[in-house]
Amino acid sequence: MAVADITSLESLLSPSSTLTIPTKPFTEDYNNWTNYAVITPKAVIKTTSEPDIQTVVRFAAEHNLRVSVRGGGHSVFNSCDGIILDLAGWDEIVYDDDDDTIRVRPGVLGGKVMEVAGERGRCVLSGTCNTVGVTSLYLSGGLGPLTPKLGMAIDSLLSARLITASGELLTVSPESNPEVFHVLAGAGQTLGVVTEMQIKTHPLNETLNTADETVFFASITFPASRVAEITDLLSSTKWDENTAVYLMLLSPPEGGAPLFVFSISYYGSDEDAKRILKGLYDLKPIAETAKRVPYVRMNDGGEGFGERGEFKRMMGVGLKRMSVEGMKGMVEAYENLLAVGGDLGKCGVLFELLGMDVARKSSIGVYAHRDIDIWCIPLLWYSHPESHAIAEKFGRDVRKALKGGDVSEDMVVYPAFRAGDETPEELWGSKETAEKVAGMKAKLDTKGVFLKF
Ligand SMILES: Cc1cc2nc3c(=O)[nH]c(=O)nc-3n(C[C@H](O)[C@H](O)[C@H](O)COP(=O)(O)OP(=O)(O)OC[C@H]3O[C@@H](n4cnc5c(N)ncnc54)[C@H](O)[C@@H]3O)c2cc1C
Known part of the structure; x- marks a missing residue:
């Protein structure tokens, strides 16, 4: 796809979103945890708008472009030769006092969610590193220093808003689209763009004895x-x-x-x-x-x-x-x-x-x-x-x-x-689970727009 064609995407986005075509060595701008395997994309889009994300993924699917989603920027696998959807700046976090849950946008990092929970005398399952993205950690399973007490991050995941490759926005929880929730909790990095996640908090002093x-x-x-x-x-x-x-x-x-x-x-x-x-x-x-x-x-x-x-x-x-x-x-x-x-x-x-x-x-x-x-x-x-x-x-x-x-x-x-370099069975433990993940991926992302494990 020519540069002129991808810049045409900019006119479809709201003024709050930006589209940049990388010019200098991309690793300088990207500020990723690793420069290993960083690929220079055709465009980087920074946005905090769900409708704009829907526009981007529809555009990508139509033009056979890959989309990589970036939150905390700690993965080896977060770049592609298509469009990078850089959501690092979308770091809104809301504590709900009614039910002691937290809603995070994709740019919220582990240290921040601990801080917000801690201010209320609560704690959360987070990883070992303050700068890792919360959304991505919860999508992959999530181990952390509180795992022995609280289980995995996905055990504290309540719901997510997921934009699929067709641009559809789904609410995903054990009650709403439960079969998608089941795969999202562990393999969510491959299904689409999660724009918000709601997670449980736990009583701090009680958990820490x-x-x-x-x-x-x-x-x-x-x-x-x-x-x-x-x-x-x-x-x-x-x-x-x-x-x-x-x-x-x-x-x-x-x-x-x-x-x-x-x-x-x-x-x-x-x-x-x-x-x-x-x-x-x-x-x-x-x-x-x-x-x-x-x-x-x-x-x-x-x-x-x-x-x-x-x-x-x-x-x-x-x-x-x-x-x-x-x-x-x-x-x-x-x-x-x-x-x-x-x-x-x-x-x-x-x-x-x-x-x-x-x-x-x-x-x-x-x-x-x-x-x-x-x-x-x-x-x-x-x-x-x-x-x-x-x-x-x-x-x-x-x-x-x-x-x-x-x-x-x-x-x-x-x-x-x-x-x-792993086989699907090594990642998913069995042929059956690997097929379940691949099946949901094929259903929600027919053209393979998003990350493939
Ligand atoms: C220093 C370090 C410490 C770590 N510690 C732990 C740990 O304690 N426990 C643990 O379980 N894991 C840990 N990890 C692994 C980490 O959870 C994953 O690498 C995670 O994917 C990084 O998330 P990120 O948002 O920072 O990275 P990013 O590179 O921004 O995202 C990684 C991938 O997640 C997907 N993704 C990101 N945001 C979204 C979104 N909004 N919607 C859909 N997909 C999305 C994309 O596919 C992206 O390629 C660690 C990794 C590093 C490098």
């Missing part, structure tokens, strides 16, 4: 060479619903041998937290800090992870168990990567150990991995495109080591942590 809206937060560090003892401890510990454990294998910025750094939130008293974490403290970490953090600040430590720019990818894999052999293989793969030197030092491996007992009580949506309590996410992070291949090899090596040598056996991947 506290009286002062704070969380116990511990940082505990070990040399990665202690991998066997740490793995033994982790595999023999069942964390309760009050504990959210994040573990990062990283290279210290000042250089030196790799480290395991635990970031642990505990919902209860300091004494109970220390009792629960005794096994870790008994291993004699090389550094430890513990403090109480206000709920609304509990994700602040993860801000570096949300930093925008450079090349980043996740290559997540779900685990039912950790083996010493697999974890040793992972550390070895990491040491091999670091030995290459150059710009690879920010790569690492993140583990999310989030008890899913509460989440397993729900069956909302098509998220397929409620049986998985351990997510491992090799994080590929570098600044030069020449490092693509070596970083990708590292991610594959980690997956392979952790899956005990055979990567194809029992491989499961949470779509929000995907690398892009």
Whole structure:
């Protein structure tokens, strides 16, 4: 399609919406979490208008153009060669005091929704990073530090307004278009444009077992060479619903041998937290800090992870168990990567150990991995495109080591942590669910306008 034709779309939009044709290298303007696989589109449209979004998607369907929706800008898969619908500026958020729910527009970020809930003595299921978009997180399933207490984000999803590829605006909830709601809750990123979402909030102090809206937060560090003892401890510990454990294998910025750094939130008293974490403290970490953090600040430590720019990818894999052999293989793969030197030092491996007992009580949506309590996410992070291949090899090596040598056996991947090379069954857990997702996609997006997993 010629530039002149796409600019004709501008005249169909209201004055509050803007259409821009990218001229300079697109990554400079896009300010995405990652520049990996960013594609320069024909046009970027910024809007806060549902009728304009309907116009854009109808135009795209008619002209066989792809549309990518952008909210918080943390995905590897949020650009295309057609139209980018950039909804980052649409960040209206409304708290409803009558039923303690929150309505968010597509640009609202995780930190903001925590803040608005926290002001009312309420909390929400959000991810680990304040700058990730709320809508997208809820559409993909949504894991976060409160998952052990509250389940997944989709378990707190009440309804959404969805514009499909035909331009139709649907209200989607368990009562209205329930079959669409079922797929939206987990695979919603592929169905259309969600212009508003209503989510549940939860009582803050009651959820956190506290009286002062704070969380116990511990940082505990070990040399990665202690991998066997740490793995033994982790595999023999069942964390309760009050504990959210994040573990990062990283290279210290000042250089030196790799480290395991635990970031642990505990919902209860300091004494109970220390009792629960005794096994870790008994291993004699090389550094430890513990403090109480206000709920609304509990994700602040993860801000570096949300930093925008450079090349980043996740290559997540779900685990039912950790083996010493697999974890040793992972550390070895990491040491091999670091030995290459150059710009690879920010790569690492993140583990999310989030008890899913509460989440397993729900069956909302098509998220397929409620049986998985351990997510491992090799994080590929570098600044030069020449490092693509070596970083990708590292991610594959980690997956392979952790899956005990055979990567194809029992491989499961949470779509929000995907690398892009997974099969539908790996993402959706079974052929049946994969077909359900594909069937709804085919029904609502016949021409494949929106993101395809
Ligand atoms: C640093 C970091 C931390 C993360 N932490 C967590 C975590 O703790 N828990 C977790 O579950 N996941 C987490 N994720 C994964 C994250 O949830 C997904 O990458 C999510 O898609 C990012 O949302 P976004 O709005 O920021 O990104 P965007 O790139 O803006 O959006 C990602 C995709 O979502 C779809 N989308 C966005 N907005 C809409 C909309 N309004 N309607 C329809 N589709 C839409 C589009 O397909 C888009 O390509 C994390 C990712 C990163 C990079």
